[in-house]
Amino acid sequence: MSLRFQRLILIIITLVFFCSAVLLILFNTQKNIVFFYTPSELIKNDKNLLEKKVRIGGYVKKNSFLQKPLNNYQFKITDNISELLVFYEGILPDLFKEGQGTVVEGVLNNKKIIIASKVYAKHDENYMPASIKKELEKNNQWKKDYK
Amino acid sequence: MFKFLINPSRFNKLIDIIFRPLVIITSITLVVSLVLIYFSPLDYQQGLTVKIMYIHVPSAWxxxxxxxxxxxxxxxGLAFKIPFSFIINKAIAPIGAVFTLLCxxxxxxxxxxxxxxxxxxDARLTSVAILFIIYLIIIFLNQIFDSREVREKTIAIFILIGSINLPIIKFSVDWxxxxxxPASVSKLxxxxxxxxxxxxxxxxxLSFSLIGLIIAILRIKAEILIRKIN
Structure with missing residues (x-):
């Protein structure tokens, strides 16, 4: 084997070892890298998260959205297993609606209630022309993956 | 056949032939893509805002x-000691940085x-921000060494270390x-x-890639000339 190919193989082996080292670190600190917990993960979590800033993500539960005066909102976040009641005062993003994905940031009152200071809308990876959606609805073919 | 990828004089010869047609094709593609985007439909959820995607996604890719x-x-470059590869590394780093910033x-x-x-x-946004910083470090590293050999090797090693970020960016939304x-286009x-x-x-x-390619060709040509003078 010529010298240059030995060098090539050495470089590749070094790279593979280095990559696995970094990936191992990342996967073992996974809990600190996630942007949000789901409501179920929150209930399973034994760390004391009360009175601290946390982010919870899930879908806005159908028929749980209430608008009160002066930009006060109340709704439930669900991951279809557990749910969490959210109180929020502020402006909601355009995409926010019932059934849509969302992430809220705020302080937990207890493991069932959060006082949110920020609400983000999370949209999915589906893109579709508005006209096609209308067409699908006309034929009763329209369905969403999530409840 | 692929000698132009590693040999500066072959590269120059090929570029002299294809550069003009390339510019013409690029201009046509750019006009066509802008027209296509103008007539592209609105999204069922995002409405007009979805058109930002046509800038955001190509520059990210x-x-x-x-x-x-x-x-x-x-x-x-490191394994086979080909000087041309370091010329390319130096020439295209700023292009990558600009695309990252656009993204x-x-x-x-x-x-x-x-x-x-x-x-x-979140993981995706942070890892792309890190990619931008890596590009900046590569550009700065190009300025700080006196010895060309040390500089080229250092930068190549730094690029290899930084390449771990690529799979992290790609899969951050899944992990x-x-x-x-998550990804809309590149999935199974x-x-x-x-x-x-x-x-x-x-x-x-395609038109983003062609524009990038033209700028890269100009920068590589300039870099070859600079090295000839020195």
Missing amino acids: LSLLTYGVMTFYSIV LISGSMWGKPMWGTWWVW WNTLHQ SSPSIDISMLQPLLVMT
């Missing part, structure tokens, strides 16, 4: 592609109306909970983006 090319040339800025402008925030520190949505099942929006996106990606 090209920022990764540019880094991939640099990684390839770093391996080749960050357009993403920010897209995030404000859709998510309700300019910026969050961790992020605010950024059929793309979850309608064909009428996928077509303009792919044509725009």
Whole structure:
């Protein structure tokens, strides 16, 4: 084997070892890298998260959205297993609606209630022309993956 | 046949032939893609805002592609001691940086109306920001060494170390909970983006790549000339 190919193989082996080292670190600190917990993960979590800033993500539960005066909102976040009641005062993003994905940031009152200071809308990876959606609805073919 | 990829004089010869047609093709593609985007349909949820995608996604792809090319040339350059690969590394780093910045800025402008925030520190956004910083470090490293040999090797090794970021960016949306949505086009099942929006996106990606290629060719040519003078 010529010298240059030995060098090539050495470089590749070094790279593979280095990559696995970094990936191992990342996967073992996974809990600190996630942007949000789901409501179920929150209930399973034994760390004391009360009175601290946390982010919870899930879908806005159908028929749980209430608008009160002066930009006060109340709704439930669900991951279809557990749910969490959210109180929020502020402006909601355009995409926010019932059934849509969302992430809220705020302080937990207890493991069932959060006082949110920020609400983000999370949209999915589906893109579709508005006209096609209308067409699908006309034929009763329209369905969403999530409840 | 592929000697022009590693040999400067072959590269120059080939460029003299193809440069003019390339510029013409690029201009046509750019006009076509802009027209296609103008007539592309509005999204069922995002409305007009979805058109930011046609800038955001191509620049994101090209920022990764540019880094991939640099990684390839770093391996080749270090293993086979080919000077031309270091010329390319130096020439295309700023192009990658610009694409990354474009991706960050357009993403920010897209995030404000859709998510309700300019910026969050989720895994995808953070890893792309790190990519931008890596590009900046590569550009700065090009300025600080006196000895050319030391500089080229240091940069190539740094590029290889930084290449770990590429899979992290790609899979960050699958590995961790992020605010950024998962991939729409590059996934195993059929793309979850309608064909009428996928077509303009792919044509725009082509014209972005051609523009990047033209700038890269000009910069590589200039770099070859500078080395001839020195």
